[in-house]
Amino acid sequence: MSDSHEREVGARIRADIIAGVHAPGAKLREVALAEQYEVSRIPIREALRSLEAEGLVESRKYSGSIVAPSPVEDAEDLFEIRIVLESATAKRAAKRAAALNASDTPDGRWRELRKEISEILDAGDAAIGQERFEDLAVLNMRFHFAVAELSGSLSFISLLRQISGKIEWLYSLNLMRRGPQAWPEHREIIAAIDAGQEAKAAEVMARHVRRSRDSYFAMMSDEHPRTT
Amino acid sequence: MSDSHEREVGARIRADIIAGVHAPGAKLREVALAEQYEVSRIPIREALRSLEAEGLVESRKYSGSIVAPSPVEDAEDLFEIRIVLESATAKRAAKRAAALNASDTPDGRWRELRKEISEILDAGDAAIGQERFEDLAVLNMRFHFAVAELSGSLSFISLLRQISGKIEWLYSLNLMRRGPQAWPEHREIIAAIDAGQEAKAAEVMARHVRRSRDSYFAMMSDEHPRTT
DNA sequence: GAGGTGTAGTTTGTATACAAAACTGTAATC
DNA sequence: GATTACAGTTTTGTATACAAACTACACCTC
Numbered sequence: 001m002s003d004s005h006e007r008e009v010g011a012r013i014r015a016d017i018i019a020g021v022h023a024p025g026a027k028l029r030e031v032a033l034a035e036q037y038e039v040s041r042i043p044i045r046e047a048l049r050s051l052e053a054e055g056l057v058e059s060r061k062y063s064g065s066i067v068a069p070s071p072v073e074d075a076e077d078l079f080e081i082r083i084v085l086e087s088a089t090a091k092r093a094a095k096r097a098a099a100l101n102a103s104d105t106p107d108g109r110w111r112e113l114r115k116e117i118s119e120i121l122d123a124g125d126a127a128i129g130q131e132r133f134e135d136l137a138v139l140n141m142r143f144h145f146a147v148a149e150l151s152g153s154l155s156f157i158s159l160l161r162q163i164s165g166k167i168e169w170l171y172s173l174n175l176m177r178r179g180p181q182a183w184p185e186h187r188e189i190i191a192a193i194d195a196g197q198e199a200k201a202a203e204v205m206a207r208h209v210r211r212s213r214d215s216y217f218a219m220m221s222d223e224h225p226r227t228t
Numbered sequence: 229m230s231d232s233h234e235r236e237v238g239a240r241i242r243a244d245i246i247a248g249v250h251a252p253g254a255k256l257r258e259v260a261l262a263e264q265y266e267v268s269r270i271p272i273r274e275a276l277r278s279l280e281a282e283g284l285v286e287s288r289k290y291s292g293s294i295v296a297p298s299p300v301e302d303a304e305d306l307f308e309i310r311i312v313l314e315s316a317t318a319k320r321a322a323k324r325a326a327a328l329n330a331s332d333t334p335d336g337r338w339r340e341l342r343k344e345i346s347e348i349l350d351a352g353d354a355a356i357g358q359e360r361f362e363d364l365a366v367l368n369m370r371f372h373f374a375v376a377e378l379s380g381s382l383s384f385i386s387l388l389r390q391i392s393g394k395i396e397w398l399y400s401l402n403l404m405r406r407g408p409q410a411w412p413e414h415r416e417i418i419a420a421i422d423a424g425q426e427a428k429a430a431e432v433m434a435r436h437v438r439r440s441r442d443s444y445f446a447m448m449s450d451e452h453p454r455t456t
Numbered sequence: 457g458a459g460g461t462g463t464a465g466t467t468t469g470t471a472t473a474c475a476a477a478a479c480t481g482t483a484a485t486c
Numbered sequence: 487g488a489t490t491a492c493a494g495t496t497t498t499g500t501a502t503a504c505a506a507a508c509t510a511c512a513c514c515t516c
Binding site: 007042045046047049050051052053054055058061068069071073074077078080081084085088092153154155156157158159161162163166 | 235270273274275277278279280281282283286289296297299301302305306308309312313316320381382383384385386387389390391394
Binding site: 029030031041045061062063064 | 496497498499
């Protein structure tokens with residue numbers, strides 16, 4: 001998400017799945033994809049293996065791949081998991097910040113990330129000021145992944161990638177609505193991390209994600225008033 | 229895990245990483261792996277893309293793949309996430325059981341899985357009776373994945389695959405110790421699911437995983453008495 | 457001697473080509 | 487009429503071959 005960690009084609013296919021270009025249940029034929037994305041089948045296949053491991057695609061041997069069913073049913077539990085996961089990343093990031101503050105060992109990667117986060121936050125403020133709310137979705141994404149990187153844990157990063165892939169699939173539009181009031185919460189999170197306050201960072205992050213969840217369900221019940 | 233869902237070579241490489249054949253930080257050269265596992269580079273590369281998405285391997289473009297650092301540091305939080313995740317799978321499985329009990333719609337896949345679980349449980353009992361504790365690790369794995377499949381949620385299955393991949397890496401040996409007393413807890417979980425008791429299933433599963441976590445940390449402090 | 461530059465060699469990325477399995481529709485049989 | 491057997495087609499799986507990028511070490515310049 002942040003850097004070019006992603007294999008090019010895989011990222012594009014993922015984006016198209018999330019955007020609905022490839023609908024759930026649709027067959028993903030390798031030659032068709034190869035033509036569409038203008039590469040050979042090899043990169044397509046590698047991308048499909050990644051997406052399969054991420055749970056966005058389902059494959060059976062000699063039988064091809066289909067877009068996985070949308071995880072709407074799992075929304076509640078996915079948010080629950082995300083709360084636990086992101087609390088852990090915030091807590092860990094705060095812990096590392098405290099350690100860095102104590103010993104004055106300069107950490108290049110940390111500074112780099114911290115700077116990137118500041119830029120993300122400023123860009124978000126600017127977007128809100130100019131009412132370009134559509135930019136908030138990707139900025140939000142980048143913020144949460146940057147915090148995960150601050151945590152220094154690869155496990156957390158890969159788990160977050162997987163969960164947020166599914167959640168983004170569900171509600172990328174929602175951020176445009178909640179964005180303006182949610183954005184300032186990010187600064188609270190970073191403040192707690194910078195201060196090395198583990199418990200507070202975890203708590204503030206949990207509250208932030210919980211609000212995001214509530215906003216999602218509010219949106220859902222607006223759009224589908226009686227679908228239980 | 230359960231069926232042949234796994235690509236053959238990928239499963240073997242994963243197993244070797246978990247078993248320590250490929251140590252954390254080791255470079256994974258494609259030609260070397262191709263020779264070692266007696267296939268061409270193509271299946272190797274696809275396996276690496278899966279393992280990368282699972283967080284067991286780290287890759288950079290044109291620079292190859294290395295085994296990711298062991299997630300020991302994250303153990304506590306990974307268990308925390310696993311508790312939430314597996315509670316959700318148990319709850320969902322119980323919900324589906326209740327739905328099936330109500331409407332007498334016969335679900336082939338359900339019956340199949342349910343039968344497999346019974347066999348797993350019996351096999352575990354037999355293993356304990358004959359003191360073949362080393363078999364419990366894979367049986368335990370299969371049990372938890374089968375429950376995840378009962379939940380019917382692909383999201384949960386792929387998340388469980390990712391988390392348990394990391395956790396198994398940490399403590400596969402531990403099960404041989406705790407196995408004998410932990411095994412009967414599985415029957416409690418299944419009983420609650422069969423009865424369609426969502427809350428109870430979640431609760432029993434959470435307790436089961438919590439005990440597993442405690443046992444893991446007990447083992448760690450035995451082996452490394454003063455490593456803080 | 458320190459630092460940059462170039463080149464040889466290694467390693468990954470991708471395309472083409474072929475083999476193996478699955479699917480589909482037709483026809484023959486019960 | 488339904489079902490099964492079979493062949494043709496389609497689609498995936500894998501190997502080989504080649505191109506592109508990185509790495510390391512020697513060499514040249516300052």
